[in-house]
Amino acid sequence: MLGVVRKKMLGxxxxxxxxxxxxxxxxxxxxxxxTVRDALNSALDEEMSADQKVFLMGEEVGEYQGAYKISKGLxxxxxxxxxxxxxxxxxxxxxxxxxxAYHGLKPVVEFMTFNFSMQAIDHIINSAAKSNYMSAGQxxxxxxxxGPNGAAAGVGAQHSQCYAAWYASxxxxxxxxxxxxxxxxxxxxxxxxxxxxxxxxxxxLLYGESFSVSDEVLDSSFCLPIGKAKxxxxxxxxxxxxxxxxxxxxxxxxxILEKDGIDAEVINLRSIRPLDRSTINASVRKTNxxxxxxxxxxxxxxGAEICAxxxxxxxxxxxxxxxxxxxxxxxxxxxxxxxxLAVPQVEDIVRAAKRACYRxxxxxxxx
Amino acid sequence: xxxxxxxxxxxxxxNLLKPLSSSLPLRRxxxxxxxxxxxxxxxxxxxxQCDAPSRSVETNPKELLTxxxxxxxxxxxxxxxxxxxxxxxxxxxxxxxxGQEAVAVGMEAAVTKKDCIITAYRDHxxxxxxxxxxxxxxxxxxxxxxxxxxxxxxxxHFYKKDSNFYGGHGxxxxxxxxxxxxxxxxxxxxxxxxxxxxxGDGAANQGQLFEALNISALWDxxxxxxxxxxxxxxxxxxxxxxKSPAYYKRGDYVPGLKVDGMDALAVKQACKFAKEHALKNxxxxxxxxxxxxHGHSMSDPGSTYRTRDEISGVRQERDPIERIRKLILSHxxxxxxxxxxxxxxxxxxxxxxxxxxxxxxxxxxxxxxTNVYAKGLGVESFGADRKEVRATLP
Numbered sequence: 001m002l003g004v005v006r007k008k009m010l011g012x013x014x015x016x017x018x019x020x021x022x023x024x025x026x027x028x029x030x031x032x033x034x035t036v037r038d039a040l041n042s043a044l045d046e047e048m049s050a051d052q053k054v055f056l057m058g059e060e061v062g063e064y065q066g067a068y069k070i071s072k073g074l075x076x077x078x079x080x081x082x083x084x085x086x087x088x089x090x091x092x093x094x095x096x097x098x099x100x101a102y103h104g105l106k107p108v109v110e111f112m113t114f115n116f117s118m119q120a121i122d123h124i125i126n127s128a129a130k131s132n133y134m135s136a137g138q139x140x141x142x143x144x145x146x147g148p149n150g151a152a153a154g155v156g157a158q159h160s161q162c163y164a165a166w167y168a169s170x171x172x173x174x175x176x177x178x179x180x181x182x183x184x185x186x187x188x189x190x191x192x193x194x195x196x197x198x199x200x201x202x203x204x205l206l207y208g209e210s211f212s213v214s215d216e217v218l219d220s221s222f223c224l225p226i227g228k229a230k231x232x233x234x235x236x237x238x239x240x241x242x243x244x245x246x247x248x249x250x251x252x253x254x255x256i257l258e259k260d261g262i263d264a265e266v267i268n269l270r271s272i273r274p275l276d277r278s279t280i281n282a283s284v285r286k287t288n289x290x291x292x293x294x295x296x297x298x299x300x301x302x303g304a305e306i307c308a309x310x311x312x313x314x315x316x317x318x319x320x321x322x323x324x325x326x327x328x329x330x331x332x333x334x335x336x337x338x339x340x341l342a343v344p345q346v347e348d349i350v351r352a353a354k355r356a357c358y359r360x361x362x363x364x365x366x367x
Numbered sequence: 368x369x370x371x372x373x374x375x376x377x378x379x380x381x382n383l384l385k386p387l388s389s390s391l392p393l394r395r396x397x398x399x400x401x402x403x404x405x406x407x408x409x410x411x412x413x414x415x416q417c418d419a420p421s422r423s424v425e426t427n428p429k430e431l432l433t434x435x436x437x438x439x440x441x442x443x444x445x446x447x448x449x450x451x452x453x454x455x456x457x458x459x460x461x462x463x464x465x466g467q468e469a470v471a472v473g474m475e476a477a478v479t480k481k482d483c484i485i486t487a488y489r490d491h492x493x494x495x496x497x498x499x500x501x502x503x504x505x506x507x508x509x510x511x512x513x514x515x516x517x518x519x520x521x522x523x524h525f526y527k528k529d530s531n532f533y534g535g536h537g538x539x540x541x542x543x544x545x546x547x548x549x550x551x552x553x554x555x556x557x558x559x560x561x562x563x564x565x566x567g568d569g570a571a572n573q574g575q576l577f578e579a580l581n582i583s584a585l586w587d588x589x590x591x592x593x594x595x596x597x598x599x600x601x602x603x604x605x606x607x608x609x610k611s612p613a614y615y616k617r618g619d620y621v622p623g624l625k626v627d628g629m630d631a632l633a634v635k636q637a638c639k640f641a642k643e644h645a646l647k648n649x650x651x652x653x654x655x656x657x658x659x660x661h662g663h664s665m666s667d668p669g670s671t672y673r674t675r676d677e678i679s680g681v682r683q684e685r686d687p688i689e690r691i692r693k694l695i696l697s698h699x700x701x702x703x704x705x706x707x708x709x710x711x712x713x714x715x716x717x718x719x720x721x722x723x724x725x726x727x728x729x730x731x732x733x734x735x736x737t738n739v740y741a742k743g744l745g746v747e748s749f750g751a752d753r754k755e756v757r758a759t760l761p
Contacts, residue, residue: 055555081555087585092544092578099548102533103483105555126538127545133738134524135534136517140741171739171748195741227744274746312753 031212039181039213040070040202043188044108046220048078051106054192055082057097058110058147067112068148068207094120094145098127101143101197108192111147114163114201128197129172144191146200149177150244150295151343153205157331162296164243165305167199168273174198174226175273177243181211183270186224194226201272203244229276231283235265238289238353241280241306243269246293246344253349262357272302280306281313288319289356293349298326323352400428404698408633409690415615417622417651420640424632428700430476431691432709434631438468438688439710441492443717444501445661448491448508451721452665457508460537461522462489463661466629469687470595470655471496473634474563478642481558485533485546486565488523489595489659493565497532499525501717505724513727519734540566540573543592547579547650550590561589561645563638569600571614580650584621587649591641592618594654595628601663602672615654622648628655629685658685736760 034042048054055078060067062075062085075083086093090111097107111117117124124145131139150162168175174196178184184202191198216222232247233254242250247268254264265283269276284290290310292303303324310322328342405423412419445465451457464471467489474484475496486493491504499515507514508522515525516535525535533549536542546564553560570576571594583590594614598605605612615623622644626637637653644651658681662669670678695701736748736758743760750756 084586087578087581089575089578089581091575092547092582095541095544095575096548096551096579096582099485099533099545099550100552100555101548102545103549103552105552122538122541123544127536127541131534132741134516134520135526135528135738136519137738137741138516138526138528139533142741174740225744227746274744277747 031214032218033210034181034185034213034218035208035210036178036181036184036202037068037070037207039184039211040188040207041072041074043185043192044071044074045077047189047192048074048082050220051192053104054106054108055084055100056108056110057084057086057093059086059088059112061085061110066110068204070202070207071110090116090119091123094123095127097143098123098141101128101141102131102139106142106144106192108144108146111145113152113159113204114147114149115159115161117145117147117163124167124173124197124199125170129170131172132196133172140195141197142195144188144194144198144200146188146191147202148204148207149201150203151205151327151332151339154334154336154339155332156334160332162201162294162327163199164201164272164294165296165301167201168275168302168305169300170273172197173273174271175201176226176271177201177269179206179244179247179268179270181213182217183224183230183268185213185217186222187226187270189223190226193223198226201244206245206248209248224270227271227274227276229270229279230268231265231279232268233264233266235263235287237263237287238291238356239265239267239280239283239287240291240293240349240353241267241269241303242293243272243302244295246295249344249346250293250349252346253353256346256350257353260354260359262353262359264353269302275305275309277309277313281310284310284314285317288317289353290318291323291325291349291352291356293325293344295327295343298324298329301326320356320358323356325349325352398428398432398700401430403427404431406632406694408636409627409630410633412633412637413615413625415613415618415623415625415652416620417624417644419624420636422633422636424636426632426635428695428698431695431698431700434472434476435688435691435695435706436709436713437472437496438631438691439713440501440716441465441468441471441495442688443710443713444495444504445491447717447721448505449661449665451505451508456725457522457665458510459521460488461508461665462663463665464489464492464659466660466681466687467595467597467657468492469631469634469690470565470593470628470657473631474593474638476631476635477638478563479560480530481560482642483531483533483546483549483553483560483562484565485542485549485562486535487539487542487567487570488535488537489567490523490525490535494525494527494532494535497527498530499527499532501720502724502727505721506727509724509727510729511724511727512730513724517734518730519738540570540575542566543570543573543576544579546592547583547588547590550583550588550645550650551586554586554588559646561591561642563591563593563641565593565595567600568594568596568598568605568612568614569603569608571596571617572609580618580621583650584618589645590650591638591645592621592650592652594652595657596654597657597659599659599663599672602667604672613654615652618650618652621650621652623652623654625654625656628657629681629687630690631687733758
């Protein structure tokens with residue numbers, strides 16, 4: 001029997017001792033681990049290998065191995081015709097990628113961060129999302145726009161916005177937000193295989209995080225369904241919806257709440273459009289209380305849509321008003337203390353959950 | 368601009384068409400004669416960073432008569448659309464192409480349906496050139512099921528993917544990077560075909576055009592950028608919008624050619640030249656010097672920013688259909704009456720098609736929710752009142 005410490009060490013060293021498959025097998029009780037970065041890289045690799053029409057385009061994706069090393073090794077493996085370094089011209093290369101998709105190829109466009117996607121947003125919305133509809137089905141656009149979204153650490157106002165709500169409001173787009181490595185692999189593969197334009201919102205701070213992955217997840221045919229949320233933690237007392245980095249925060253909040261006798265159910269949305277309203281509503285009908293957690297700006301955010309959906313579908317089941325935890329309603333500041341106030345913290349989710357359970361902590365005690 | 372073609376060439380032409388007998392059949396077959404005729408373009412080509420092609424263009428009676436008929440059809444179609452719009456059967460935007468027909472027909476004569484064409488919103492005639500039918504045009508303009516986009520696109524969103532016509536785009540300039548993307552796909556698939564991305568003098572100043580041109584030149588894409596310079600971007604004359612209105616030179620390191628866009632044969636020659644160039648050397652710009660008789664759209668009379676004399680002057684001196692008519696007559700390929708009969712026939716075809724299009728029904732209400740996605744995943748969509756109207760996307 002392996003001790004916990006040895007299991008952890010083995011997990012870390014697995015990444016270095018790749019060929020030692022037999023080692024993995026004999027320690028079958030220890031899970032394999034994979035960083036989100038490797039999950040994305042392997043998904044890209046496998047999909048490019050399986051389908052000649054898939055190609056990758058973006059700034060620094062080739063020779064630089066990817067600004068965040070997501071595309072490491074792909075140029076060497078697939079060559080410059082399929083892994084293309086672009087000039088810093090988002091409108092131009094996003095438009096070129098959409099045109100290539102019109103003609104039957106399957107582009108994966110990397111935005112160094114989604115903040116720069118605003119330069120290309122006309123092509124994402126008007127050239128990609130709406131084309132199948134306007135052409136009554138003649139022009140489908142099998143494209144994926146991917147890259148880091150939301151706040152990183154100390155990058156300031158122009159580099160920290162979350163675009164989930166903006167893109168998810170647009171019919172014709174699909175918007176995915178992976179959290180774990182399993183999410184990253186399964187959703188990116190699904191996105192590349194999907195015949196519609198997909199906005200794939202990653203998170204820079206999650207790239208280095210390691211998650212356990214099963215053999216099924218590691219298989220090259222692994223794929224997750226688009227439009228289905230995952231219940232990361234089953235609970236009875238309150239539902240917490242989250243996506244991307246906030247899922248980690250929600251799970252930590254759930255551990256803290258458990259000590260206070262509040263059993264939280266954490267839903268990892270995975271897909272913002274289509275939004276899995278039925279899973280969310282089923283959960284709220286069980287727990288009767290809802291906290292929505294997101295990193296982005298609060299007004300017209302993802303939480304607003306979830307709240308509206310629950311009020312429409314499950315009003316009678318709510319025992320407390322829906323609570324929204326979101327980024328502060330300000331451009332992202334640089335100073336570390338202000339940045340901390342601008343992004344939701346675990347304690348914000350805990351506090352909101354307690355409010356929803358009518359177990360607020362008095363202000364005096366918070367000091 | 369006076370028509371100048373070599374009179375001496377008429378001695379080489381063959382007198383093919385005898386005067387018709389009195390029992391004139393309703394549909395006259397177009398001459399199938401492909402005996403070569405050489406015609407000079409109205410003006411020589413002006414080039415930038417390349418050697419201009421010869422101004423002697425090879426054509427034949429069949430081609431000239433096809434040009435005549437096709438342009439007459441396009442002309443009639445656009446004028447009929449004007450009337451339909453005023454009768455409120457066409458709504459929203461309607462951007463008419465009459466005057467510019469030579470660009471559409473000349474281009475088609477130089478390429479195949481495997482080459483791609485993409486344009487902006489002045490797309491009715493380009494769609495016809497690609498093999499679209501009159502019925503698809505009128506039905507789409509009137510928002511009916513028989514329309515090329517089943518009534519869901521409208522005037523600015525005509526597509527015909529099976530003959531590589533990619534629309535039909537409402538955002539000025541967006542079609543240029545998209546066109547370069549089509550060229551990318553053609554090169555990626557090693558098709559040995561090219562893409563013509565059309566844009567206007569207004570769009571020529573768009574940043575994304577230069578971004579796409581830069582990438583196309585870097586990656587040697589078989590992209591041909593065609594500036595349909597009708598000298599006005601909506602109500603703004605070219606000299607008020609562009610510091611340098613020499614659009615064929617704006618590519619800087621990318622070669623360009625300036626072409627008389629009212630001369631279908633010059634257009635054909637330029638497009639043929641451009642296709643050969645693009646397959647070997649990457650992108651090239653063609654500037655078609657053309658003119659639109661209508662205003663920018665149906666809500667623009669077109670006479671507040673240009674004089675009526677200018678418009679009638681172009682019609683007198685440079686009309687593309689008149690040029691071909693004179694060419695046909697001077698080469699004795701058809702009589703005046705025969706050409707007039709073609710025009711009458713075309714007019715009837717347009718009128719009959721409009722009657723047919725009016726009978727096509729409007730889309731079913733359920734069509735509101737179709738084609739949102741290629742693969743809807745059984746997801747729910749909503750009407751204005753989501754408790755009343757919901758749909759599952761297939």
